[in-house]
Amino acid sequence: MGWWVDLAQAFLLAFSALFSIVNPLSGALIFSQLTAGRTHAERLALAKRIGTYAAAVMLGSLWFGVYLLNFFGITVAALRIAGGFVVAAAGWQMLYVPEQREERKEAQAGEAMHEDDVAFFPLTMPMTTGPGTISVAIALGSNRPAGGAGISAFLAGSSLAALAIAGSIWFSYHFADRVVALLGRTRTQIVSRLAAFLLLCVGVQITLNGLMEALHDAGLGASAP
Template identity: 55%
Template sequence: MDFSPLPTSSLVGAFLLAFPALFSIVNPVGASLIFDQAMGGRPRPERLKLARQIGLYAFLVLLGSLLLGGYILNFFGVSLGALRVAGGLVVAIRAWGLLMDPQENEERKTSQTEPAQTHEDVAFFPLTMPFTTGPGSISVAIALSSQRPTEGSAVAPFFIGAGLAAALVAIMVWLLYSASERVMRLLGPGGARVLSRLVAFLLLCIGVQIIASGAESLVAKFMAAHHG
């Protein structure tokens, strides 16, 4: 997706790119079913409090990765084009794994919640990190941050749009975790698996798009240097 230099276009474009990517990798619908199983022995008020805390922590993790990830890699001399290609590959590989074997991903997520069944303070670890927003979510957020425009006037709207996408995903985490019992009754494991495959395919398309924009940037730079 090419971002227009117009600030409004950049904000909307950033939101439309970031929201489906973050929603796909976090998958709050599928995660809410595992949350329901892991928290089955806890009283409802405690589950609601945990859902609210996890939503807040997930927003902070995603926002931090979006704002800082790309700049940290740039600091180490990684060009924006190379960062886009590498980030897109990470997103695409992650999506391919989710698409081909969603059950393995469910089993890994379930094992990540096991400490939460016995410990008291579990909102950040393990229920936010690594269960809700783990390394996969962070790498996707960093890949998204590499899509920021190079024009100074469009950078702020881009991050506002991406930040709004992260906030909406975090709100969905809070609401769906809060209503996890109803989600379980409505969807069940089979329905969640179908949904996981659909969002994984969407994420794969986004990964390929990020790779394409990075490759285009690298080729343009090579051609400019060659002709220069």
């Protein structure tokens, strides 16, 4: 029973953080605008490919990002603290100036829309899963348990969360016109601010786990979960 509880906790933590930074509903608004000149069939194909590419980006960052940084001598505690700060800063920025962030993503993606194959660049990166998403995924990966059954539950839960986010990206982009009609920009911004607060809380929690790990390494406290 404990394994399933750990899996559920990992899923909820990763899903809330990734959903907050990816924000598929806001992405659907941009996707609808940038692909307005394409046929319906082309837009459906793009939505499917973007969802697939986004899953690969998030899973790769979750699984291998920590090992890549460890290769350069960065400790897990340092990675948790720095990653937590990055996640919290992203949440803070999204909470108070979400419009600027979305306008920047739209401008970056719009500049490259003349390319023949736009599914990966710019529609997946940087519009959907850019550097912010990669940073959050690596920070989540750094929060994994040291070993034992807990790490398998963590990897399973966080991986399922990444796949669920990729599915929500595909769904939101597939029905982008309906999402735009249903929510509009104002309601989407409300959802964005609620998600930003969750992201801020996740960042603070990851930072606290890193501080506990650093204190434990120094012999001054208990280890992080």
